[in-house]
Amino acid sequence: MASKKLRRxxxxxxxxxxxxxxxxxxxxxxxxxxxxxNATAIIVQTDPDVLPPVAKNSKRQEDGRGxxxxxxxxxxxxxxxxxxxxxxxxxDIFDLVKIEKEKYEALGIEPKLHLRGDQxxxxxFSRTAIRAAAQAGVDQxxxxxxxxxxxxxxxxx
Amino acid sequence: MARHKKSKAEEExxxxxxxxxxxxxxxxxxxxxxVTSTIIPRETDLGMSLPAAAPSTEQPxxxxxxxxxxxxGTIYSGVGAGQQQLDSNAGDRNxxxxxxxxxxxxxxxxxxxSKPLVQVYVDPGAKQQRVIDVLxxxxxxxxxxxxxxxxxx
Numbered sequence: 001m002a003s004k005k006l007r008r009x010x011x012x013x014x015x016x017x018x019x020x021x022x023x024x025x026x027x028x029x030x031x032x033x034x035x036x037x038n039a040t041a042i043i044v045q046t047d048p049d050v051l052p053p054v055a056k057n058s059k060r061q062e063d064g065r066g067x068x069x070x071x072x073x074x075x076x077x078x079x080x081x082x083x084x085x086x087x088x089x090x091x092d093i094f095d096l097v098k099i100e101k102e103k104y105e106a107l108g109i110e111p112k113l114h115l116r117g118d119q120x121x122x123x124x125f126s127r128t129a130i131r132a133a134a135q136a137g138v139d140q141x142x143x144x145x146x147x148x149x150x151x152x153x154x155x156x157x
Numbered sequence: 158m159a160r161h162k163k164s165k166a167e168e169e170x171x172x173x174x175x176x177x178x179x180x181x182x183x184x185x186x187x188x189x190x191x192v193t194s195t196i197i198p199r200e201t202d203l204g205m206s207l208p209a210a211a212p213s214t215e216q217p218x219x220x221x222x223x224x225x226x227x228x229x230g231t232i233y234s235g236v237g238a239g240q241q242q243l244d245s246n247a248g249d250r251n252x253x254x255x256x257x258x259x260x261x262x263x264x265x266x267x268x269x270x271s272k273p274l275v276q277v278y279v280d281p282g283a284k285q286q287r288v289i290d291v292l293x294x295x296x297x298x299x300x301x302x303x304x305x306x307x308x309x310x
Contacts, residue, residue: 124281
Protein backbone atom coordinates (compact mmCIF):
# COMPACT_ATOMS: atom_id res chain seq x y z
CA MET A 1 0.00 0.00 0.00
CA ALA A 2 2.33 2.62 1.27
CA SER A 3 5.27 1.03 -0.51
CA LYS A 4 3.69 1.75 -3.91
CA LYS A 5 3.48 5.47 -3.16
CA LEU A 6 6.93 5.48 -1.68
CA ARG A 7 8.39 3.72 -4.69
CA ARG A 8 6.79 6.21 -7.07
CA UNK A 9 8.07 9.21 -5.20
CA UNK A 10 11.61 7.84 -4.92
CA UNK A 11 11.71 6.86 -8.58
CA UNK A 12 10.64 10.46 -9.45
CA UNK A 13 13.59 11.85 -7.47
CA UNK A 14 16.07 9.79 -9.44
CA UNK A 15 15.85 11.76 -12.66
CA UNK A 16 15.78 15.38 -11.48
CA UNK A 17 14.56 18.25 -13.61
CA UNK A 18 17.83 20.12 -14.08
CA UNK A 19 17.86 23.83 -14.79
CA UNK A 20 21.07 25.05 -16.36
CA UNK A 21 22.10 27.87 -14.07
CA UNK A 22 25.30 28.87 -15.84
CA UNK A 23 23.87 31.54 -18.22
CA UNK A 24 22.07 33.17 -15.34
CA UNK A 25 25.25 33.20 -13.28
CA UNK A 26 27.06 34.70 -16.27
CA UNK A 27 24.54 37.49 -16.50
CA UNK A 28 24.61 38.17 -12.78
CA UNK A 29 28.39 38.41 -12.82
CA UNK A 30 28.26 40.68 -15.84
CA UNK A 31 25.81 43.01 -14.09
CA UNK A 32 27.83 42.91 -10.91
CA UNK A 33 31.05 43.85 -12.73
CA UNK A 34 29.23 46.57 -14.65
CA UNK A 35 27.99 48.17 -11.45
CA UNK A 36 31.37 47.86 -9.73
CA UNK A 37 33.10 49.58 -12.64
CA ASN A 38 30.41 52.19 -13.03
CA ALA A 39 30.03 53.02 -9.37
CA THR A 40 31.93 55.85 -7.81
CA ALA A 41 32.55 55.95 -4.16
CA ILE A 42 30.87 59.03 -2.73
CA ILE A 43 33.73 61.46 -2.18
CA VAL A 44 31.68 64.20 -0.60
CA GLN A 45 28.00 64.76 -0.03
CA THR A 46 26.73 67.36 -2.43
CA ASP A 47 24.28 70.15 -1.78
CA PRO A 48 21.62 69.99 -4.52
CA ASP A 49 21.19 73.78 -4.35
CA VAL A 50 24.68 74.29 -5.73
CA LEU A 51 25.45 73.84 -9.43
CA PRO A 52 29.24 73.99 -9.80
CA PRO A 53 30.90 75.70 -12.77
CA VAL A 54 32.58 73.97 -15.71
CA ALA A 55 36.34 73.59 -16.13
CA LYS A 56 37.74 71.18 -18.68
CA ASN A 57 41.22 70.91 -17.14
CA SER A 58 39.83 69.48 -13.94
CA LYS A 59 40.75 66.05 -12.65
CA ARG A 60 38.75 63.14 -11.33
CA GLN A 61 38.06 63.15 -7.63
CA GLU A 62 40.29 60.51 -6.16
CA ASP A 63 41.18 61.05 -2.57
CA GLY A 64 38.23 61.84 -0.36
CA ARG A 65 40.31 62.23 2.78
CA GLY A 66 40.99 65.56 4.40
CA UNK A 67 38.28 67.45 2.56
CA UNK A 68 36.51 70.21 4.44
CA UNK A 69 33.42 70.98 2.41
CA UNK A 70 31.93 74.45 2.16
CA UNK A 71 28.99 74.99 -0.20
CA UNK A 72 28.37 78.47 -1.51
CA UNK A 73 24.86 78.88 -2.86
CA UNK A 74 23.91 81.47 -5.44
CA UNK A 75 22.39 83.79 -2.83
CA UNK A 76 25.56 83.65 -0.74
CA UNK A 77 24.37 81.14 1.86
CA UNK A 78 27.14 78.93 3.15
CA UNK A 79 26.47 75.34 4.13
CA UNK A 80 28.67 72.58 5.49
CA UNK A 81 28.99 69.09 3.97
CA UNK A 82 25.75 68.24 5.70
CA UNK A 83 23.88 70.91 3.79
CA UNK A 84 21.25 71.33 6.47
CA UNK A 85 23.89 73.06 8.56
CA UNK A 86 23.90 76.69 7.47
CA UNK A 87 27.01 78.66 8.29
CA UNK A 88 25.92 82.21 9.05
CA UNK A 89 29.16 84.11 8.42
CA UNK A 90 32.94 83.86 8.06
CA UNK A 91 33.27 83.29 11.82
CA ASP A 92 31.28 80.06 11.51
CA ILE A 93 33.39 78.98 8.52
CA PHE A 94 36.56 79.73 10.46
CA ASP A 95 35.36 77.66 13.42
CA LEU A 96 34.29 74.74 11.23
CA VAL A 97 37.54 74.70 9.27
CA LYS A 98 39.58 74.93 12.45
CA ILE A 99 37.79 72.02 14.12
CA GLU A 100 37.97 69.86 10.98
CA LYS A 101 41.61 70.76 10.37
CA GLU A 102 42.60 69.68 13.87
CA LYS A 103 40.65 66.47 13.44
CA TYR A 104 42.42 65.63 10.17
CA GLU A 105 45.85 66.66 11.39
CA ALA A 106 45.47 64.35 14.39
CA LEU A 107 45.05 61.53 11.85
CA GLY A 108 48.06 62.71 9.84
CA ILE A 109 45.98 63.81 6.84
CA GLU A 110 46.59 67.11 5.13
CA PRO A 111 43.40 69.19 5.30
CA LYS A 112 42.03 70.77 2.11
CA LEU A 113 39.15 73.12 1.54
CA HIS A 114 36.63 71.64 -0.88
CA LEU A 115 34.77 74.67 -2.14
CA ARG A 116 31.53 73.98 -3.96
CA GLY A 117 30.63 77.38 -5.27
CA ASP A 118 27.60 77.86 -7.46
CA GLN A 119 28.48 78.95 -10.98
CA UNK A 120 26.25 82.03 -10.75
CA UNK A 121 27.31 83.08 -7.26
CA UNK A 122 29.44 86.20 -7.14
CA UNK A 123 33.05 85.58 -6.29
CA UNK A 124 33.10 87.68 -3.13
CA PHE A 125 31.21 84.91 -1.30
CA SER A 126 33.82 82.35 -2.31
CA ARG A 127 36.61 84.70 -1.36
CA THR A 128 35.13 85.13 2.11
CA ALA A 129 35.18 81.35 2.52
CA ILE A 130 38.73 81.06 1.14
CA ARG A 131 39.93 83.81 3.44
CA ALA A 132 38.26 82.33 6.51
CA ALA A 133 39.84 78.95 5.71
CA ALA A 134 43.25 80.56 5.20
CA GLN A 135 42.95 82.24 8.59
CA ALA A 136 42.23 78.84 10.07
CA GLY A 137 45.38 77.55 8.36
CA VAL A 138 44.07 75.74 5.26
CA ASP A 139 45.41 77.13 1.99
CA GLN A 140 44.94 74.10 -0.26
CA UNK A 141 41.69 74.75 -2.07
CA UNK A 142 39.83 72.33 -4.31
CA UNK A 143 37.17 73.94 -6.43
CA UNK A 144 34.38 71.54 -7.25
CA UNK A 145 33.61 71.76 -10.97
CA UNK A 146 32.24 69.70 -13.81
CA UNK A 147 34.44 68.62 -16.66
CA UNK A 148 31.92 69.40 -19.39
CA UNK A 149 28.62 71.19 -19.60
CA UNK A 150 27.13 68.12 -21.29
CA UNK A 151 24.27 66.56 -19.40
CA UNK A 152 24.23 69.16 -16.68
CA UNK A 153 20.93 69.93 -15.11
CA UNK A 154 19.72 73.35 -16.04
CA UNK A 155 17.88 74.23 -12.88
CA UNK A 156 18.79 73.94 -9.28
CA UNK A 157 16.55 71.82 -7.14
CA MET B 158 6.06 -5.56 -17.85
CA ALA B 159 5.81 -3.57 -21.05
CA ARG B 160 3.72 -0.95 -19.28
CA HIS B 161 6.33 -0.44 -16.66
CA LYS B 162 9.06 0.03 -19.32
CA LYS B 163 7.05 2.72 -21.08
CA SER B 164 6.59 4.84 -17.98
CA LYS B 165 10.30 4.68 -17.22
CA ALA B 166 11.19 5.95 -20.69
CA GLU B 167 8.85 8.91 -20.24
CA GLU B 168 10.49 9.88 -16.98
CA GLU B 169 13.99 9.82 -18.47
CA UNK B 170 13.29 12.60 -20.99
CA UNK B 171 14.52 15.80 -19.18
CA UNK B 172 12.10 18.67 -18.94
CA UNK B 173 13.74 21.61 -20.78
CA UNK B 174 13.52 25.13 -19.41
CA UNK B 175 13.78 27.80 -22.03
CA UNK B 176 16.12 30.43 -20.59
CA UNK B 177 16.44 32.57 -23.69
CA UNK B 178 13.73 34.92 -22.41
CA UNK B 179 15.67 35.33 -19.17
CA UNK B 180 18.75 36.35 -21.13
CA UNK B 181 16.64 38.75 -23.21
CA UNK B 182 15.37 40.46 -20.09
CA UNK B 183 18.86 40.60 -18.60
CA UNK B 184 20.26 42.27 -21.70
CA UNK B 185 17.39 44.69 -21.75
CA UNK B 186 18.10 45.66 -18.13
CA UNK B 187 21.82 45.91 -18.84
CA UNK B 188 21.26 48.24 -21.78
CA UNK B 189 18.74 50.27 -19.80
CA UNK B 190 21.23 50.82 -16.98
CA UNK B 191 24.07 51.55 -19.41
CA VAL B 192 22.01 54.27 -21.07
CA THR B 193 20.65 55.85 -17.89
CA SER B 194 23.91 55.77 -15.95
CA THR B 195 25.64 58.15 -18.35
CA ILE B 196 23.13 60.91 -17.75
CA ILE B 197 24.36 62.24 -14.41
CA PRO B 198 27.82 63.77 -14.72
CA ARG B 199 30.17 63.53 -11.79
CA GLU B 200 31.93 66.42 -10.15
CA THR B 201 35.63 66.83 -10.67
CA ASP B 202 38.41 68.67 -8.86
CA LEU B 203 40.25 71.83 -9.74
CA GLY B 204 42.94 71.98 -7.10
CA MET B 205 44.85 75.16 -6.35
CA SER B 206 47.27 76.13 -3.69
CA LEU B 207 46.35 79.59 -2.49
CA PRO B 208 49.09 80.80 -0.21
CA ALA B 209 47.42 83.57 1.72
CA ALA B 210 49.85 86.36 0.87
CA ALA B 211 52.49 84.68 2.99
CA PRO B 212 55.74 86.67 2.99
CA SER B 213 58.23 84.75 0.87
CA THR B 214 61.75 84.37 2.20
CA GLU B 215 63.46 84.42 -1.16
CA GLN B 216 63.17 87.09 -3.78
CA PRO B 217 61.32 85.75 -6.83
CA UNK B 218 63.51 85.65 -9.95
CA UNK B 219 60.66 86.61 -12.19
CA UNK B 220 58.02 89.29 -12.13
CA UNK B 221 54.64 87.94 -11.12
CA UNK B 222 51.94 87.94 -13.74
CA UNK B 223 48.91 89.96 -12.85
CA UNK B 224 45.44 88.98 -14.03
CA UNK B 225 42.33 91.00 -13.37
CA UNK B 226 38.73 89.92 -13.81
CA UNK B 227 36.11 92.63 -13.73
CA UNK B 228 32.47 92.39 -12.73
CA UNK B 229 31.33 91.83 -16.32
CA GLY B 230 33.77 88.94 -16.70
CA THR B 231 36.36 90.63 -18.93
CA ILE B 232 39.88 89.42 -18.30
CA TYR B 233 42.86 91.79 -18.27
CA SER B 234 46.55 91.10 -17.83
CA GLY B 235 49.28 93.36 -16.53
CA VAL B 236 49.09 96.44 -14.37
CA GLY B 237 48.91 100.17 -14.94
CA ALA B 238 49.74 101.40 -18.42
CA GLY B 239 50.79 97.90 -19.56
CA GLN B 240 47.35 96.50 -18.89
CA GLN B 241 45.88 94.62 -21.82
CA GLN B 242 42.35 93.52 -22.33
CA LEU B 243 42.13 89.80 -23.07
CA ASP B 244 39.01 87.69 -23.39
CA SER B 245 35.81 89.64 -22.92
CA ASN B 246 33.03 87.20 -23.71
CA ALA B 247 31.96 85.96 -20.27
CA GLY B 248 29.61 83.43 -21.83
CA ASP B 249 32.40 81.56 -23.61
CA ARG B 250 34.26 78.91 -21.66
CA ASN B 251 37.33 79.22 -23.89
CA UNK B 252 39.84 81.95 -23.12
CA UNK B 253 42.33 81.71 -26.02
CA UNK B 254 44.03 85.06 -25.41
CA UNK B 255 44.62 84.30 -21.73
CA UNK B 256 45.82 80.80 -22.64
CA UNK B 257 48.45 82.13 -25.04
CA UNK B 258 49.65 84.77 -22.54
CA UNK B 259 49.90 82.17 -19.80
CA UNK B 260 51.82 79.77 -22.03
CA UNK B 261 54.33 82.50 -22.86
CA UNK B 262 54.65 83.49 -19.24
CA UNK B 263 55.01 79.91 -17.98
CA UNK B 264 57.67 79.16 -20.62
CA UNK B 265 59.58 82.32 -19.68
CA UNK B 266 59.39 81.47 -16.00
CA UNK B 267 60.63 77.94 -16.52
CA UNK B 268 63.51 79.05 -18.73
CA UNK B 269 64.48 81.48 -15.95
CA UNK B 270 64.38 78.48 -13.61
CA SER B 271 61.67 79.99 -11.49
CA LYS B 272 58.19 79.03 -10.44
CA PRO B 273 55.55 80.96 -12.35
CA LEU B 274 53.85 83.40 -10.02
CA VAL B 275 50.36 84.55 -10.78
CA GLN B 276 48.30 87.06 -8.90
CA VAL B 277 44.62 87.31 -9.62
CA TYR B 278 42.47 90.23 -8.72
CA VAL B 279 38.80 89.44 -8.99
CA ASP B 280 36.10 92.04 -8.76
CA PRO B 281 33.74 91.07 -5.90
CA GLY B 282 30.85 91.06 -8.37
CA ALA B 283 32.41 88.66 -10.90
CA LYS B 284 30.69 85.32 -11.35
CA GLN B 285 32.24 82.19 -9.87
CA GLN B 286 32.18 80.57 -13.34
CA ARG B 287 34.42 83.31 -14.76
CA VAL B 288 36.97 82.88 -11.97
CA ILE B 289 36.93 79.15 -12.60
CA ASP B 290 37.61 79.90 -16.31
CA VAL B 291 40.78 81.73 -15.27
CA LEU B 292 41.79 78.97 -12.85
CA UNK B 293 41.09 76.42 -15.56
CA UNK B 294 43.43 78.29 -17.91
CA UNK B 295 46.06 78.31 -15.14
CA UNK B 296 45.64 74.58 -14.62
CA UNK B 297 46.03 74.16 -18.38
CA UNK B 298 49.34 76.03 -18.22
CA UNK B 299 50.38 73.78 -15.28
CA UNK B 300 50.34 76.68 -12.83
CA UNK B 301 48.98 75.46 -9.51
CA UNK B 302 49.96 78.23 -7.16
CA UNK B 303 47.95 81.43 -7.28
CA UNK B 304 47.43 84.37 -4.99
CA UNK B 305 44.18 86.21 -4.86
CA UNK B 306 45.04 89.79 -4.26
CA UNK B 307 42.84 92.65 -3.16
CA UNK B 308 45.03 95.30 -4.75
CA UNK B 309 44.04 97.07 -7.90
CA UNK B 310 46.59 98.81 -10.09
